Amino acid sequence: MSERRYLVKEMFGPTLQGEGAHTGRAVVFLRFAACNLACTGCDTDFDPEGARRMSSDEIVGRLRELDAGNTARVVVTGGEPTLQWDAPLSEAIRAAGFRVHMESNGTRELAGQVDWLTVSPKPQHHPSSVTLATEIAPDELKVIVDDTVDERVLDGYAARYRCEHYFLQPWMDDRYAHHLARTIALIHARPQWRLSLQTHKIVGVP
Numbered sequence: 001m002s003e004r005r006y007l008v009k010e011m012f013g014p015t016l017q018g019e020g021a022h023t024g025r026a027v028v029f030l031r032f033a034a035c036n037l038a039c040t041g042c043d044t045d046f047d048p049e050g051a052r053r054m055s056s057d058e059i060v061g062r063l064r065e066l067d068a069g070n071t072a073r074v075v076v077t078g079g080e081p082t083l084q085w086d087a088p089l090s091e092a093i094r095a096a097g098f099r100v101h102m103e104s105n106g107t108r109e110l111a112g113q114v115d116w117l118t119v120s121p122k123p124q125h126h127p128s129s130v131t132l133a134t135e136i137a138p139d140e141l142k143v144i145v146d147d148t149v150d151e152r153v154l155d156g157y158a159a160r161y162r163c164e165h166y167f168l169q170p171w172m173d174d175r176y177a178h179h180l181a182r183t184i185a186l187i188h189a190r191p192q193w194r195l196s197l198q199t200h201k202i203v204g205v206p
């Protein structure tokens, strides 16, 4: 058993996975605090202020309470979850019967096993010094589209990651209609990519 205490921003569920290949699937969420990047326009609250230090036992116990044994699937996100994810926590959660779906910005290697890995970069908002981790093998790649995303960057990602699912997702800000139109145009030109929407926002679940 790990003695480490992980910095947890929030845990909630059951809810629905809103994005990507598992859209609409019942899940519970584990959101860690802190991120190694500071992307422009980031709308996720990962501020360590207000976060709680929890042991792996406490995290597993809370997941069981939230899930009541029904979904057996947890989305682990952040901030950047790989900052805190390690083998003991992975083993504790998976031993409790949960499949782990992680959503990472792709800049760090994983120190513990997961069952599904989404790499979701916002390359247009990353500092130029940011490099992607070399050893990770995502199951899906999900790139957020706004006016500034570079088409060559998309092609670079598609060449770099041989994963099963490639998603483009329009940035859901006050220019959503514009970003959606651009996303669709990009998909028409690159049919390897598919549309992902933030359906949890559309249907109004957390």
Ligand code: SF4
Pocket: 035, 036, 037, 038, 039, 042, 043, 044, 046, 078, 079, 080, 105, 122
């Ligand atoms: S990597 Fe994700 S969570 Fe971190 S700052 Fe960028 S958009 Fe926000």
